[in-house]
Amino acid sequence: MAASEEALMWVEKYRPKTLDEVVGLKDIVESLKAFMRNPKTMPHLMFAGVPGTGKTTLALAIAHTLYGANWKSFTLELNASDERGIDTVRDRIKDFSRYSRTGFGGDIPFALIILDECDQMTGPAQTALRRIMEVGSRTSRFILICNQSSKIIEPIQSRCAIFRFSRVEKQAMKDHLICIAKNEGYTLVPEAAERIVDFSEGDLRHAINSLQTASAYKEGVIDEKTVALVIGEASPMLVQKMIRKALYGDFMEARKTMYDIMGSFGFSGTEIIRQIQREIFKMSDLTPTQKAELSGVIGEYDFRLTEGANSDIQLSALLAQFAKFGKGIEENYAEAK
Amino acid sequence: MTIVLNSRGFKLPRLEKEKFVNLLHLGLDYDRNAGLFSIKSYNNIEKVIETVGVILGDEVVFQQTCIKCGKSFGCKECSYIEVCTTKFLPFSCVCPKCLRGQSFEESLAKF
Amino acid sequence: MQKQSNLLWVEKYRPKKIEDVTGNDEAKALFLEWLKNKKHTRKAVLLYGPPGVGKTTLVMATAREFNFSVIEMNASDTRSEKAINAVAKPATSYTSLDNFSGAAKTGGNVLFLDEVDGIAGNEDRGGVNAILKIVEESLVPVIMAANDPDIEKLRPLKKVCLLVRFHQVRIPLIIALLQKICVLEHVKAEFEALERIAQNSRGDVRSAINDLQSLSEENHSLTLQDTMMLSSRNKDISMDDTLRGFFSAQSIADTSRLLSYSSVDYDDFLLSVADNLPKRYLDATELAKAFDHVSKADVFRGRIGTENWHLLKYFFNALAEASAVNPASYKPFTFITPPIRIMTLFWTKGKRTMLDAICDKIGAQCHVSHQIAREQYVPYIRLILQKKPKSPLAAWFKFTPEEVDFLVKMGRF
Numbered sequence: 001m002a003a004s005e006e007a008l009m010w011v012e013k014y015r016p017k018t019l020d021e022v023v024g025l026k027d028i029v030e031s032l033k034a035f036m037r038n039p040k041t042m043p044h045l046m047f048a049g050v051p052g053t054g055k056t057t058l059a060l061a062i063a064h065t066l067y068g069a070n071w072k073s074f075t076l077e078l079n080a081s082d083e084r085g086i087d088t089v090r091d092r093i094k095d096f097s098r099y100s101r102t103g104f105g106g107d108i109p110f111a112l113i114i115l116d117e118c119d120q121m122t123g124p125a126q127t128a129l130r131r132i133m134e135v136g137s138r139t140s141r142f143i144l145i146c147n148q149s150s151k152i153i154e155p156i157q158s159r160c161a162i163f164r165f166s167r168v169e170k171q172a173m174k175d176h177l178i179c180i181a182k183n184e185g186y187t188l189v190p191e192a193a194e195r196i197v198d199f200s201e202g203d204l205r206h207a208i209n210s211l212q213t214a215s216a217y218k219e220g221v222i223d224e225k226t227v228a229l230v231i232g233e234a235s236p237m238l239v240q241k242m243i244r245k246a247l248y249g250d251f252m253e254a255r256k257t258m259y260d261i262m263g264s265f266g267f268s269g270t271e272i273i274r275q276i277q278r279e280i281f282k283m284s285d286l287t288p289t290q291k292a293e294l295s296g297v298i299g300e301y302d303f304r305l306t307e308g309a310n311s312d313i314q315l316s317a318l319l320a321q322f323a324k325f326g327k328g329i330e331e332n333y334a335e336a337k
Numbered sequence: 338m339t340i341v342l343n344s345r346g347f348k349l350p351r352l353e354k355e356k357f358v359n360l361l362h363l364g365l366d367y368d369r370n371a372g373l374f375s376i377k378s379y380n381n382i383e384k385v386i387e388t389v390g391v392i393l394g395d396e397v398v399f400q401q402t403c404i405k406c407g408k409s410f411g412c413k414e415c416s417y418i419e420v421c422t423t424k425f426l427p428f429s430c431v432c433p434k435c436l437r438g439q440s441f442e443e444s445l446a447k448f
Numbered sequence: 449m450q451k452q453s454n455l456l457w458v459e460k461y462r463p464k465k466i467e468d469v470t471g472n473d474e475a476k477a478l479f480l481e482w483l484k485n486k487k488h489t490r491k492a493v494l495l496y497g498p499p500g501v502g503k504t505t506l507v508m509a510t511a512r513e514f515n516f517s518v519i520e521m522n523a524s525d526t527r528s529e530k531a532i533n534a535v536a537k538p539a540t541s542y543t544s545l546d547n548f549s550g551a552a553k554t555g556g557n558v559l560f561l562d563e564v565d566g567i568a569g570n571e572d573r574g575g576v577n578a579i580l581k582i583v584e585e586s587l588v589p590v591i592m593a594a595n596d597p598d599i600e601k602l603r604p605l606k607k608v609c610l611l612v613r614f615h616q617v618r619i620p621l622i623i624a625l626l627q628k629i630c631v632l633e634h635v636k637a638e639f640e641a642l643e644r645i646a647q648n649s650r651g652d653v654r655s656a657i658n659d660l661q662s663l664s665e666e667n668h669s670l671t672l673q674d675t676m677m678l679s680s681r682n683k684d685i686s687m688d689d690t691l692r693g694f695f696s697a698q699s700i701a702d703t704s705r706l707l708s709y710s711s712v713d714y715d716d717f718l719l720s721v722a723d724n725l726p727k728r729y730l731d732a733t734e735l736a737k738a739f740d741h742v743s744k745a746d747v748f749r750g751r752i753g754t755e756n757w758h759l760l761k762y763f764f765n766a767l768a769e770a771s772a773v774n775p776a777s778y779k780p781f782t783f784i785t786p787p788i789r790i791m792t793l794f795w796t797k798g799k800r801t802m803l804d805a806i807c808d809k810i811g812a813q814c815h816v817s818h819q820i821a822r823e824q825y826v827p828y829i830r831l832i833l834q835k836k837p838k839s840p841l842a843a844w845f846k847f848t849p850e851e852v853d854f855l856v857k858m859g860r861f
Contacts, residue, residue, distance in 0.1 A: 008844040009825075012814055056815050079817040117817055122754075205816075206824050213828040216835040233831060251726050251735065264858060265827050268819070301743065309715070309749035313722045317736075317743035320726075324736035379474040380613040404621070417619040420647060429473050431620035437639065 010212045011205050014180050019061050024172055025054055028163045032058065036065050039109045044133060044142040046118075046157065048149035049165025052203030059114045059143045066112060074111050081117045086125035089115070090132055097139050111140040118144045119151035126153045133159060167202030176204070177211050181222060186215055192227040199231050239275045240283065246319040247326035254319045262312065269311020273302050273318070290329065297321050339396045341411060342389070344427030346373035349392055360388060382426050399427035405435035457661040458654050461629055466509050469502045470625050470653055471617035476506060478612050483510065483589075490610045492583045492590035494564070494602065497614025500652030503593040507560055516556045519588075561592045564602070576604045583608050616651020619643075625653065626660050630670070635660075637670035644675040662705070687712055691720055691783050694767075695728050698775045703768035714763070718742070718749060720783070721767065727781045734773050741770035802854050809845045830855045 007013040016022045019036065022029050035042040045062075047055035063071040076096040083089050093113060113136075121129065130153070133142055142160075146152055149162055168176075174193045181188035188211070196214075200207035214222045214230045238261050246254035261267060267275075277298050280291055301318040308314050346368070352360070361367065363385045364378030376385065390397040400409040410432040412424050463469045469476060475495070482493050495503040511518045564579055583590050583605075592609065594602060605611075626642045629635075637660075645663070649656035664670040690712045697703040722742050729735040745766035752759045807821040814825065832839055833855050842852045 007813070008841050009814055051820070060815065077815060079811070081817045081819055082811070116815075203824075205820075209824055209828040213831045216832040216839070230828075230831065249732055251732070255726070267823060271823055304743055304747050307750045308743070308746040309752075310719065310722070310746050313718070313746045314743055316722055316725075317739035317746075320732070320736040320739035323732040327732045376474075378478065379615075380611055405624070415620070417647065421618060422616045422651065423618060426615070427474075428471070428615070428618065429621075430618045431624045433620075436620050436623060 009209075010180055010184070011208045014183075014208065015057050016061055017064050019058070019065060022054065022058065022061060023176065024168065025058070025165065028058065028165070031161075031163070032062060036062070039066055042109075042141055044137070044144070044160045046144045046146065046149060046152070046160035046162045047165060048146050048162060050147060050167055050202060052200070052205035052207070053165040053168055054204070055145045055165055056114075056116065059145060062143065063112050063114070067108065074108060076111065076113045077116070078113065079116045080125075081120040086121070086128040089125075090128065093132055093136060093140075097136055110138075112143065113140050114143045114145065116145045117147075118156075119146035119148050123153060126156060130155050130159070168204045170197050170202075173197050173200075173202070173204060173207060177207060180208065181211060181215070184215065186219075187221045189221065189223045192222050192224045195224055195227045195231070199227075239272065239279045242319070243276060243279060243283070243322065246322035247329075249323050249326055251320060251323045254323070255316055258312070258315055258319065269305050269315055270302070272311075272315060273298065273305055276318070277302070290325075294322070294325060297325070339398055340393055342397060342399050342427075343409065344376045344399050346371065346375050348372060349374055349389065352392065356388075356392065360385070363388060376427060379426075379428075386425065398425035401427070401432070402429040403432035403435055404429050405431055408432065456658070457629060457633070458657045461632075461657065462505055463502075463509050464512055466506065466513055469506050469509055471621045472497075472502060472506075472614050475612050475614050478610070479506065480510070482610050482612075483514065490608060491586070492592060492605075492609045493612060494592045494594060494605055494609040495612045495614060496594040496602070498616050498651060499595050500649075500654030500656075501614045501617050502653060503614055504562060507591055507593070511558070516558055518560045518591075519557055520560045520562065557588045559586050559588055559590045561590065564592045564594045564605075576602065579605060580608060617653050618651070619646045622646040622649060622651070622653055622656050626656060629657065629660060630664070633665075633668070635664045635668050635670055637664060638672050640672045641670045641675045644672060648675075687716065687720060688783055690717065691724060692780075694721065694771050695724070696778050696780075697768075697771045700765075700768045700772045703771040704764055707764045707767060714749065714760075718745060718767070721770065722746075723784045724781075725770070727784065729773060729777070731774075731777070734777065738770045738773045741766050741773070745770065799854070802851060806845075806847065806851050806855065809847060809851075813845055826855070826858075830858050 007015075019029050019033055032045075045059075047058065049055055060071075063075040067074045076093065078089060078092060080089070083092070096113070097111060115129075118126070118129070133156070136142075144152070144156070144160060149157060149164070174190070174197050177193050177196060178188045178190075192214070196207050196210050200210060210227070210230055211222070214226045217226045217229060238257060242254050242257040242261065245251075245257060258272070261272060262269075277295065280286065280294050280298065283291075286294070298318065301314050301321070304317075305311055305314040349360075357367075360374070363381045364376060365385060366375045366377040367373075368375065376382070386397050386399070398412060400411060402409055412418055412421070414433050415421070415424075415430075416433070418424050466476060466480065475497075479493060479495065482490070495506070497503060507518060559582070561579065561582065579592070592605075623639075623642050623646045626637070626645060630637045630642070641663075642660070645656050645659045649659065659675075660670070663674050690706070693706045694703060697706065722739075725738055725742060726735055729738050745763050748759055748763040748766055752763060803822070803826070804818070806826065807818045810816065810821040810825045810829070811818060814821070816825070829841065829845075832841060833852060837852075837856065847855070
């Protein structure tokens, strides 16, 4: 068995440990380095941006820079979507500050609290968080991580230095993937890299996970076929099956497939709808006009999904729309078959 | 056996100070001259009934006052007792007789 | 007789005099005693109890009888700061606020905060503090009303408030009141019908009067049969019955009524409707239309969240539309129950717990939330372990053999 100290998930293994190791994100890194020169000047920070763009990485790098190898003793990592309520968050922060304060030496200016997915918190919870931040600001600094800063209440925003993270550039991501593969003893074919990059839509974490999975299929070379296999098994083929069933008018079966996908993969509604959108355009049995029309419908339900309470209801409603749509083009399908 | 009490005044056996204070705390009033307890606050009325029940060692119910005929009556004959959330509490109500006694024409004449 | 048919009976018959407020005599007495006491031992009073039992009505009737003005602030609508300012600047806002003298016939003002549980109920404690501040800074007596039976949340108010508890109004009292309204509205009502309305109301006078009006206003008569629609307010009615009523509804109005009376859990009901919709509408076009309405209902459910219950009517309306896409095509069918998601997802509690444990371990090693672990790690780790069962990854994540087995078998149909 391998020693368990070294990270075996590539995402972790290749996560930069210090600010210097971070590739890209130049402006943000420079500002953070300035804070690090005199940590006492560091305000609360807010990192906003889509998933897999380095927010957590930078937060952890700050922890490393501030506290060195001992970083875990002075850093509290919390995930708002995992904690049961603001009270739990409050309690954990309270406990932590009490405990960490005893460990403060002269050179430890404050404890670090990294709170991920803050935008999942309700308004009242955020108000409470604001208070927690106020009370704790003498002994601790917060790094708040979120996808959309607009979902964070104004008073919290105004207490933080906000950094916005944009999607990782395609080329940079491609280079990075090839580099990781090489380091692990694999040759990543450029087309395969391209495929992963397209698939992961700017989310580096997702991309690296796909890459590592592909590496488990075959030694030596990671080619497009292997990547396609990984991506295919990850669910898109099932999504196509679901779409076809709906278009052929078998709503019940289509819905069953939908539940299969959600159930077996643990995918969220948003993920599935994104896959539907992607798969529609891959389907050769639909005309461009039909695709465009369906895409409009998908867009509508994608939007409703973000506001609705039950993603499977929205997905079912979308499938019902497909069935209605399919009814109109039934003959075409009969021919195509 | 069930003990029926009148909310405007009822007697209790001699109590330890602690229990007495607790009763007053729960919202009872005590008239020293008459030696009668009465209910002042109804905020903890369920608790009052429970405590008095323990003191008297029996189930305690209060009489109701009918808003129509003014008479006192018990909950026992009421047909809504199963769904009533305030059964046996000393509130006013309408007694079964008054409730069903009036015909439509009778009540019409009244208003 | 003056025609006032467009008036809500609850408004029309809202008592003008204190003695006409039905029920809760003891609360009324306590409140009046507080009001009459010139040196208020406590500056504020909190009337609390279930909805529709006369709290607001009592305040309004008292104001009328004692001739004082009520400055009303809906606590849940008003930003507390604004409200405080309004009270703190009496000279500009209201004249002669300070001449309030309890029962004096000369009038005066009281501040009335309705639905204080709305702001005090927030997880944020600030709400209660805001109320305390209002009470503290107010120059006039403060009357508050709260629905929340959970008085614990409002406990801090106890120090500054007299608490007056309201109870559900008793069924015989409600029946008597309904009888009175029937006489005045010339409704010939069966006793059993009124009884049923009263029983269904759960001590809520307002809803009882509303029910009476909606059921009898048109025909000026009311039979027990007419009240059958109400049965769904009764908790014991099954989901099946509500679904049957829903799917066989002949009009949107039918469904709206059914839904507003129903006490089935909204979320369960929404899901059950979605589950059964394809069995109701066999035509693809109708199904798509109905699902579109259900989808909109779900959006409203999302917007309602845990706070915006005033949007509930839109939720109902959207659902109601789904029931009435084509009333003519209704044929009885057997409902899919339990909810389909439970049937197909094969997620037993044990498996869920196991997946949770797996996600915990992934989260600890990779600094991600459960959700991201589930969406972006589990599907891949599963594939890696399927391809390489002996991969050291399992040990690195500290997965147990059972967890590895679970992952390897996962997602295979």
